[in-house]
Amino acid sequence: MIKVQNLHKSYKGKSVLRGLHFQANQREIIGVIGKNGAGKSTFLEIIMTLKSYDKGEVAVFDQDLQKLSEQQQQAIRANISAVLQPTQFYKNLKVEELLRLFKAYYRSDIDIKQIMKDFKLESHKKTYFEKLSGGWKQKVSLAIAFLSKPKLIILDEPTTGLDPHMRNTLWAYITEYNRKTGATVILTTHYMDEVETYCDKVLLINDGKAEIFTTPENILALGYSSINDFYLQNVYETV
Ligand SMILES: Nc1ncnc2c1ncn2[C@@H]1O[C@H](COP(=O)(O)OP(=O)(O)OP(=O)(O)O)[C@@H](O)[C@H]1O
DSSP states (O other): OEEEEEEEEEETTEEEEEEEEEEEOTTOEEEEEOSTTSSHHHHHHHHTTSSOOSEEEEEETTEEGGGOOHHHHHHHHTTEEEOOOOOGGGTTOBHHHHHHHHHHHHTOOOOHHHHHHHTTOGGGTTSBGGGSOHHHHHHHHHHHHHHTOOSEEEEESTTTTOOHHHHHHHHHHHHHHHHHHOOEEEEEOSOHHHHHHHOSEEEEEETTEEEEEEOHHHHHHTTOSSHHHHHHHHSOOOO
16 A cells, blocks of 8 residues: 655755655554654655655655655555545535535545444534534544545544544544545544553654564563553653
8 A cells, every 4th residue: 555665854944854665555554652742743744645745765655755746746645545634625515414414525435424424423413613612623533534545544533632532433434434445544643542442553653763663562572561662762852
């Protein structure tokens, strides 16, 4: 699905990624972790073809991103979905209307009633998006992301700000969607319990590189009591 070799990216001389290696196969759920500012979002945006990079190779669906025309990049984007940042555009629409709009946009055959049930959105289906709390907005954005039936789904901190029930609902949907469709899911998170419970692999970005890229089981087999314990012992706090 994705192969990244020796990826380098800097912003105005500030080096963020410095030789990152990564690979994602079909059906994998991969958690990307690392300190604030480690470069996780930058990495996801590069894979999504939203950001350029300075050096290295990034292949998505077997195609080298740097060799693609704008049109070919569009074709790749059609198979990727991401959590959309809510914009002004959402403001004057009710939850159900928004979902119907995106269903039409993606020409999706997903049943709106079903997706509202899966994400437990029914009680707010007639609420205007702008009136929802932050967590509910996040949940609706996630439901929209799944509407396009992507082969690759990229989620930047999808559970930040969600209460435990909402986190549970979201993870139930991610794992079920992954099981049913074989889609690959790559997400960033600061919750190490999510990595331990739900992810097939974990990528720790530290000093611009993949400090670790393996299964949570392999990390625990090294003797750590949890992924959180591993993180705290290996990633030094920025002071
Ligand atoms: N457009 C930009 N221009 C300049 N610097 C940027 C830009 N985007 C990100 N950066 C810098 O690059 C570094 C990595 O940012 P990035 O958002 O990728 O980190 P992150 O790991 O996702 O952080 P967090 O966990 O806080 O969300 C940070 O120091 C950030 O300030």
